[in-house]
Amino acid sequence: MTDPQLPAVMNERRQLINLAYRLLGSLAEAEDVVQETYARWYALSERQRQEIAAPGAWLTTVASRICLDLLGSARARRERYVGEWIPEPVPGRGDWLEGPVSADPADRVTLDESISMAFLVVLDSMTPAERVAFVLHDVFRYSFAEVADIVGRTPAACRQLASSARRRIDTSRAPSSTERADIVRDFKRAWETKDIEALIGLLDPRAIATADGGGLVLAFLDPIVGRDRITDAWMEIAARGGPTTLIERTVNGQPGLVAEVDGAVVSVYAFDIADGRITRIWVIRNPEKLRPWTAG
Numbered sequence: 184m185t186d187p188q189l190p191a192v193m194n195e196r197r198q199l200i201n202l203a204y205r206l207l208g209s210l211a212e213a214e215d216v217v218q219e220t221y222a223r224w225y226a227l228s229e230r231q232r233q234e235i236a237a238p239g240a241w242l243t244t245v246a247s248r249i250c251l252d253l254l255g256s257a258r259a260r261r262e263r264y265v266g267e268w269i270p271e272p273v274p275g276r277g278d279w280l281e282g283p284v285s286a287d288p289a290d291r292v293t294l295d296e297s298i299s300m301a302f303l304v305v306l307d308s309m310t311p312a313e314r315v316a317f318v319l320h321d322v323f324r325y326s327f328a329e330v331a332d333i334v335g336r337t338p339a340a341c342r343q344l345a346s347s348a349r350r351r352i353d354t355s356r357a358p359s360s361t362e363r364a365d366i367v368r369d370f371k372r373a374w375e376t377k378d379i380e381a382l383i384g385l386l387d388p389r390a391i392a393t394a395d396g397g398g399l400v401l402a403f404l405d406p407i408v409g410r411d412r413i414t415d416a417w418m419e420i421a422a423r424g425g426p427t428t429l430i431e432r433t434v435n436g437q438p439g440l441v442a443e444v445d446g447a448v449v450s451v452y453a454f455d456i457a458d459g460r461i462t463r464i465w466v467i468r469n470p471e472k473l474r475p476w477t478a479g
Contacts, residue, residue: 192224195239199246205318206250207257208270208303210475216253220246240329247315247333254311265398267406269465270303271472272451275433297322298435300453300465302352309348316341317348358456364431364438366456371429371440377421379414386410387460397469400449413464441476448476 196217203213220242224232235241261268296302297318306314312334319325319333320341327338327345334341358366366385373381392413396402407413425444432441434453442450451473455463467473 192221192238192242195242196221198239199242202243202318202323203246203250204273205297205303205306205322206247206315207253208307209472210271210273211471212253216246216249219249243325244333247319251311251315251334254314257311265396266402266404267393267395268307269393269395269467269472270300270307270435271475272300272434272439272453272465272467273298273475275436296357296436299437299455300435301455301463303435304463304465305351306348308351310344312336313344313348316344320345321349358459360438362459363454363456366459366461367438367440367454368431370454370461371431374417374421375429377418379418382414382417383410385461386413387457387462390460390462390464392416392464392466394466395469395472397471399470400468402466402468448473451476 199217199220200210200213203216204210207213207216223245224238224242227235232238306318309317315334316330319330320327325333327341330341330345331338334344336344369381370385372378373385388410389408390410390413392403392407394402394404403416407416427449428443430441430443432439432451434441434451437453439454440452441448442452449468451467453465453467454461
């Protein structure tokens with residue numbers, strides 16, 4: 184017999200992927216979480232499923248709790264990781280992770296910002312409870328009463344968690360998408376032409392570059408701090424030559440770069456920009472994190 188709730192349940196998949204990705208910073212793990220969530224739904228008896236008045240809310244609660252458990256064990260997993268861990272980058276507009284369409288433009292902007300690499304990196308510095316409370320309330324607009332039911336704390340405690348998390352998020356100096364694109368394009372041109380002075384001019388004096396190779400490919404293990412050291416490193420990469428092609432792509436909702444060799448993506452570059460200069464560069468080279476860029 185066909186499950187009468189099937190269409191409604193399956194329509195929640197995009198929302199669940201969006202939520203789990205923001206909570207975990209990994210598309211692969213988000214997909215696993217959603218698969219486990221649906222497995223738990225169909226582990227219920229038909230009568231139990233029919234008694235659930237709001238299947239979407241049930242699925243969100245289960246997925247969030249699975250994410251909370253995974254975040255709790257993430258620290259131990261990161262300690263075994265080779266080099267720096269950077270959230271998994273996702274391709275830009277037109278892909279299925281773009282987010283649910285909202286009638287409120289303010290909500291739409293929030294959803295866009297909440298997949299930026301800078302945002303995800305800050306989320307990764309939070310405690311599991313802070314991250315879940317903040318994402319559910321501030322990004323997906325769940326009430327603190329609903330968040331409390333998921334996190335297992337009082338609404339007041341969840342409000343405090345979200346407030347603590349909110350203090351770490353700074354979007355006051357966020358440049359426009361056009362300005363970001365222009366700066367990333369100038370960075371690409373300076374790198375390709377080995378223009379040292381132009382590269383220095385684009386970087387904040389205290390800029391930081393971080394790479395993630397996961398121990399699977401060549402990448403610098405420690406962050407490079409300071410524009411002079413970053414310029415030296417990027418000139419060294421340029422001097423190696425090789426058949427690398429740099430392409431402007433949207434990375435996590437913002438202008439970024441992709442490096443290809445023989446048509447295959449080998450690196451994804453995400454940037455944070457403030458006051459007209461690049462403050463952070465994230466280089467993702469771990470091939471396991473580049474799957475969304477190479478599939479099809």
